[in-house]
Amino acid sequence: MGSMASQTDAAAARAHRLPLRHRLGFAVGGLVDGTALHPLNIFLLFYLTSVAGMAPGLAGAAIAAGLVVDAVADPLIGSISDHCRSRLGRRLPFMLGSLLPIALSLILLFSLPASLGGIALFAWVALLSVALRVSVSLFLLPVTALGAELTDDYRERSTLMTLRWFFFMSGGMAGLLLGFGLFFAGPDGLMARGQYTPFAITLSLIIIGGGLVACRTALATRGREHPPTAEAHSIAAFFRELAECLRNPSFRIVLATNILFFVGFGVNSVLGIHANTLFWRLTGGQTQAVTMALFFGLFLGAPLGGVLLARLEKRTVLALGISVLLACQSAPVLLRLAGLLPFEGGTLATALTLFALMMGMFMGAAGIAMNAMGPDVADQHDVLFGTRREGLFAAGNAFANKAASAGGTLVAGLLLGFIALPKGSHLSAGDVPERSLHLLGLVYGPGAALFSLLAVITILQYRIDRAAHARNIAVLNDRRRALDAAA
Numbered sequence: 001m002g003s004m005a006s007q008t009d010a011a012a013a014r015a016h017r018l019p020l021r022h023r024l025g026f027a028v029g030g031l032v033d034g035t036a037l038h039p040l041n042i043f044l045l046f047y048l049t050s051v052a053g054m055a056p057g058l059a060g061a062a063i064a065a066g067l068v069v070d071a072v073a074d075p076l077i078g079s080i081s082d083h084c085r086s087r088l089g090r091r092l093p094f095m096l097g098s099l100l101p102i103a104l105s106l107i108l109l110f111s112l113p114a115s116l117g118g119i120a121l122f123a124w125v126a127l128l129s130v131a132l133r134v135s136v137s138l139f140l141l142p143v144t145a146l147g148a149e150l151t152d153d154y155r156e157r158s159t160l161m162t163l164r165w166f167f168f169m170s171g172g173m174a175g176l177l178l179g180f181g182l183f184f185a186g187p188d189g190l191m192a193r194g195q196y197t198p199f200a201i202t203l204s205l206i207i208i209g210g211g212l213v214a215c216r217t218a219l220a221t222r223g224r225e226h227p228p229t230a231e232a233h234s235i236a237a238f239f240r241e242l243a244e245c246l247r248n249p250s251f252r253i254v255l256a257t258n259i260l261f262f263v264g265f266g267v268n269s270v271l272g273i274h275a276n277t278l279f280w281r282l283t284g285g286q287t288q289a290v291t292m293a294l295f296f297g298l299f300l301g302a303p304l305g306g307v308l309l310a311r312l313e314k315r316t317v318l319a320l321g322i323s324v325l326l327a328c329q330s331a332p333v334l335l336r337l338a339g340l341l342p343f344e345g346g347t348l349a350t351a352l353t354l355f356a357l358m359m360g361m362f363m364g365a366a367g368i369a370m371n372a373m374g375p376d377v378a379d380q381h382d383v384l385f386g387t388r389r390e391g392l393f394a395a396g397n398a399f400a401n402k403a404a405s406a407g408g409t410l411v412a413g414l415l416l417g418f419i420a421l422p423k424g425s426h427l428s429a430g431d432v433p434e435r436s437l438h439l440l441g442l443v444y445g446p447g448a449a450l451f452s453l454l455a456v457i458t459i460l461q462y463r464i465d466r467a468a469h470a471r472n473i474a475v476l477n478d479r480r481r482a483l484d485a486a487a
Contacts, residue, residue: 034171266408301364
């Protein structure tokens with residue numbers, strides 16, 4: 001009877017608006033993965049190869065090891081989180097236990113002993129890469145699942161994800177500013193080996209601070225959580241849960257959209273340097289400006305996403321965001337090939353920077369909308385199957401992101417082989433046949449945009465809007481009241 005009463009009390013709590021301090025406390029958790037992952041993606045490969053002297057192939061393999069193990073571990077982490085029974089709630093133990101491993105792994109990864117080399121260095125970096133990626137997932141997946149439990153309100157969930165995106169991108173911006181503007185601003189720049197350790201320590205302090213704020217919020221709001229999954233956790237139960245999730249039509253649609261979106265973006269991103277250097281003939285500084293514009297656009301995606309989600313359905317915002325993304329991917333190339341974008345040099349770089357800024361803004365809005373759909377899908381799943389799978393849904397989307405990004409890299413590599421660019425370490429546009437340049441542009445732009453188009457077509461099949469969500473919540477509340485009365 002106590003269990004039923006607690007479910008009813010939790011449902012009543014979720015029906016009330018989440019206090020601002022708890023909305024912000026949850027969102028500040030975005031500093032953890034934003035501060036850990038963005039600087040990692042930007043600085044780590046350079047540090048390993050140019051500063052620590054690691055062979056590029058071994059460095060890439062060591063980083064990939066972390067991604068592969070993390071992708072495989074994600075569904076298991078999400079499932080265990082759903083089953084966790086603790087007086088601290090089912091999410092907080094994972095969040096709290098992940099912070100110190102994240103900080104230590106990050107610091108050690110950027111503090112490699114100069115005496116290490118060869119296979120020993122590779123093994124140490126691979127181990128730290130796995131530890132860091134899995135530790136981030138141990139925080140990220142439970143806190144994402146927590147976002148599905150804090151409120152039942154359709155619009156408030158969008159607000160939570162918008163705020164979290166803001167802090168997620170703020171963590172990335174902080175890492176960039178601290179790196180380029182402070183620690184590597186001296187005469188040695190990025191080659192200053194002694195600056196990487198204090199840089200990592202500073203990032204770790206931000207991570208721990210943001211993580212502790214989110215943990216405090218998780219503790220204060222544990223009365224809003226759904227009860228743990230009743231079935232005992234086992235490998236057999238885990239695979240049954242995966243199969244059950246795939247039987248949910250809304251989850252399949254969101255998952256497929258996620259995969260298509262990130263395959264297309266992966267192709268575009270991987271071929272970006274080739275396209276900027278050879279097809280557009282940009283300088284290194286101009287390429288950096290275009291890349292930074294995309295990142296800044298992702299940051300601006302938070303206010304844009306908030307405005308759009310306040311007025312439109314989540315499905316509409318996601319479809320709109322991906323549509324603008326595919327237009328920004330394909331339009332410049334098609335205009336160039338048609339002779340309608342004749343600019344060169346700085347003028348061309350400015351035009352491409354504006355396209356990148358627009359692409360980032362709408363990509364950010366699309367990402368927020370997709371994240372906000374997860375809680376609604378979890379409610380529908382409870383209606384259909386009588387079980388809560390927030391952690392597993394979050395893990396499924398995380399796995400799709402990583403697998404699709406890897407798939408985009410693979411597709412880009414295969415397409416580069418088809419384009420048949422001449423070999424050479426100092427290749428310039430003048431060395432490439434015109435046919436190959438045109439193919440490069442078509443693959444990088446409209447070719448990648450085809451995956452985005454398929455993503456738009458897929459997400460238009462999604463049927464959970466405000467009215468459908470309200471019906472799902474009403475069904476769940478009626479079911480809880482009936483169980484409470486029977487008890």
